[in-house]
Amino acid sequence: MPGTAPPSGMRDFLPEDVRRREYVIGIIKRVYERYGFEPLETPAAENLETLLGKYGEEGNKLIFKILRRGEHEATGQADLALRYDLTVPLARVVAQYQAKLPRPFKRYQIQPVWRADRPGRGRFREFYQCDVDSLGSTSPLVEAELCGAVSDALTELGFKGFRFRINHRRRLTRLLRAFRIPPELHERALVALDKLDKVGPDGVAAELRNGGLGADSVKAFLAFYGLVQTAPGTYGADVSLLALDMSESASSNTMAESDEMSAAENLRAILELTKGTSAESRMHYDPFLARGLSYYTGAIMEVNVADLAGSLGGGGRYDNLVGMFSGQHIPACGFSLGLERILVVMTERGMFPPSLATSPADVMVATFDAAGAGPAMRVAGVLRGAGLRVMVYPDPDRIGRQIKYADGRGIPFVAILGEDEIKAGTVTVKNLARQTQRTYQQSAAGAAIREALTGRG
RNA sequence: GUGGGUGUAGCUCAGGGGCAGAGCGCCUGACUGUGGCUCAGGAGGUCGCGGGUUCGAAACCCGUCACCCACCCCA
Structure with a gap:
């Protein structure tokens, strides 16, 4: 070795x-x-x-x-x-x-x-x-x-x-x-x-x-x-x-x-x-x-x-x-x-500002199966267009595992994209810290997350 | 370059001639579209490396390498 x-x-x-x-x-x-x-x-x-x-x-x-x-x-x-x-x-x-x-x-x-x-x-x-x-x-x-x-x-x-x-x-x-x-x-x-x-x-x-x-x-x-x-x-x-x-x-x-x-x-x-x-x-x-x-x-x-x-x-x-x-x-x-x-x-x-302990992204897009990959990529693009830092979880792992990953990296929001959301053109946004979630039109999710982020300080 | 210390699981470390350990982390399940808490289970090791002593060495001895601390010098 x-x-x-x-x-x-x-x-x-x-x-x-x-x-x-x-x-x-x-x-x-x-x-x-x-x-x-x-x-x-x-x-x-x-x-x-x-x-x-x-x-x-x-x-x-x-x-x-x-x-x-x-x-x-x-x-x-x-x-x-x-x-x-x-x-x-x-x-x-x-x-x-x-x-x-x-x-x-x-x-x-x-x-x-x-x-x-x-x-x-x-x-x-x-x-x-x-x-x-x-x-x-x-x-x-x-x-x-x-x-x-x-x-x-x-x-x-x-x-x-x-x-x-x-x-x-x-x-x-x-x-x-x-x-x-x-x-x-x-x-x-x-x-x-x-x-x-x-x-x-x-x-x-x-x-x-x-x-x-x-x-x-x-x-x-x-x-x-x-x-x-x-x-x-x-x-x-x-x-x-x-x-x-x-x-x-x-x-x-x-x-x-x-x-x-x-x-x-x-x-x-x-x-x-x-x-x-x-x-x-x-x-x-x-x-x-x-x-x-x-x-x-x-x-x-x-x-x-x-x-x-x-x-x-x-x-x-x-x-x-x-x-x-x-x-x-x-x-x-x-x-x-x-x-x-x-x-x-x-x-x-400890002279570094707290904001330095930042996460790699503001939002992580989570999906349930391989069919979600394409829509996830598109939603990620829309969210990036709203000025957010977005990553897509690459594998259709158990949703709990995906959320755990996001939480462990300090990513504050998970955008969940399942069969229902894809059909409806929506996305469910989960706020990990507050344990709340809400479903938005995909085009509106970015603005909502941005607002929540600035509200957080 | 000199002196001292330490090398054991991914990380932090315990053990001290007779089955390789703990905590944390990781994985699986309880919980099939939802993380942190809990519980049950699991994977993971050439005990730094080489030699010696011994019926038997991770442990004792010698050597070697790496890292840490002090000196030296520097940013």
């Missing part, structure tokens, strides 16, 4: 699952369209070299490779790979169609991506991302607008307590320098810092020590953390933006200083521009936010809710990625929502 489970980390979506997914996707699409983002789709696979080297060392390992086909198959070499995210394919597309695409170019893309890592809670090998990106502008307005759009989408889905954390790649490097962390340990240290909200300052300090960092680095981290913590409005205010400058002013050189200042100003400008969007009160500066992908160059963002360990989504500015394909410098910034994460939270909290 081959086994019937789908491949590990990949899922079948039964009708109920698909309805929930489409509900969420529909809302996200509508919101993004409202901001002038246009739809884009790209192939599941990319040339392997398109993906390699874009995600950092860890990312390279997680790319799902596709073996060469035909006579080269035996070599075991790969030339294609399933896409790892939607950002790199976007950069490729923008490089490829420079002449055709407007600038700035704003697009959204909701498609699956694949990662060859071990599945876990809310983690899959095949999962959907909902990306929005703006290309062609370095304005902080872009970051602010992305946060606003994402915030609108989450709000419309019914999320209440989400927060955006924002940081800047250049500030992060500077922070590491301030902690006297040697460059070769930067990646490791970033991972440790990123875990602050999970393991707390002591946990991070322990990680840093385990990572082979000296006591002075750990001390510098704890000191900085203390400063941030004691600053008024911590994590939420511009005040903490200043903390880094204060802690560092003594030992900095001018170049780094101006670079740092521009990063701080950039963050301030973004925060300023989110005012008036639905993201305004949700923006929080987090000096320890890191994010794993290596292509980010400027602001980085993440959106979280309290009851999910990971994030609902994240994004940032990647000004050099398109250039890796075209040689032309096209600045870009984007945000990606994880559909599966959103679904996990919404399912746990």
Whole structure:
């Protein structure tokens, strides 16, 4: 027996699952369209070299490779790979169609991506991302607008307590320098810092020590953390933006200083521009936010809710990625929502509207014998013409069984078509919830059912 | 990749060297043109897979695979 489970980390979506997914996707699409983002789709696979080297060392390992086909198959070499995210394919597309695409170019893309890592809670090998990106502008307005759009989408889905954390790649490097962390340990240290909200300052300090960092680095981290913590409005205010400058002013050189200042100003400008969007009160500066992908160059963002360990989504500015394909410098910034994460939270909290638990049809036509099949098809057509969703039960099973089937599927009405009805050109409509039934002219049944349906709310 | 746990009916699970079990679901009938409730009956299993111990293994031992949890990393 081959086994019937789908491949590990990949899922079948039964009708109920698909309805929930489409509900969420529909809302996200509508919101993004409202901001002038246009739809884009790209192939599941990319040339392997398109993906390699874009995600950092860890990312390279997680790319799902596709073996060469035909006579080269035996070599075991790969030339294609399933896409790892939607950002790199976007950069490729923008490089490829420079002449055709407007600038700035704003697009959204909701498609699956694949990662060859071990599945876990809310983690899959095949999962959907909902990306929005703006290309062609370095304005902080872009970051602010992305946060606003994402915030609108989450709000419309019914999320209440989400927060955006924002940081800047250049500030992060500077922070590491301030902690006297040697460059070769930067990646490791970033991972440790990123875990602050999970393991707390002591946990991070322990990680840093385990990572082979000296006591002075750990001390510098704890000191900085203390400063941030004691600053008024911590994590939420511009005040903490200043903390880094204060802690560092003594030992900095001018170049780094101006670079740092521009990063701080950039963050301030973004925060300023989110005012008036639905993201305004949700923006929080987090000096320890890191994010794993290596292509980010400027602001980085993440959106979280309290009851999910990971994030609902994240994004940032990647000004050099398109250039890796075209040689032309096209600045870009984007945000990606994880559909599966959103679904996990919404399912746990019961955030789906009751109307989603819909039946496959409004009416099911039931018949008693093979002779009823033809009339049933015609009546179904008439009912569909009245705007109803109609299915015909295909076999002349016992009528009780047919009604039971309809009831089990949540179909509210059964249109019974027996010998008498067929002769008279009528149809008996049974309301399953009310246990009532009434016989109508076939031409009038549709309107009657529609009325009963809207009456039901 | 590391550590732990679990694999028994379609689903959720009990059992613990001697006849393969329960609840739910499914099917049949009571009820031949009417569902939910009730009652009676029925179908459905290589006890994950391979080997070993034993008169005898679903159980004990070894291996293996799958899934779950934690770590790691991420959306």
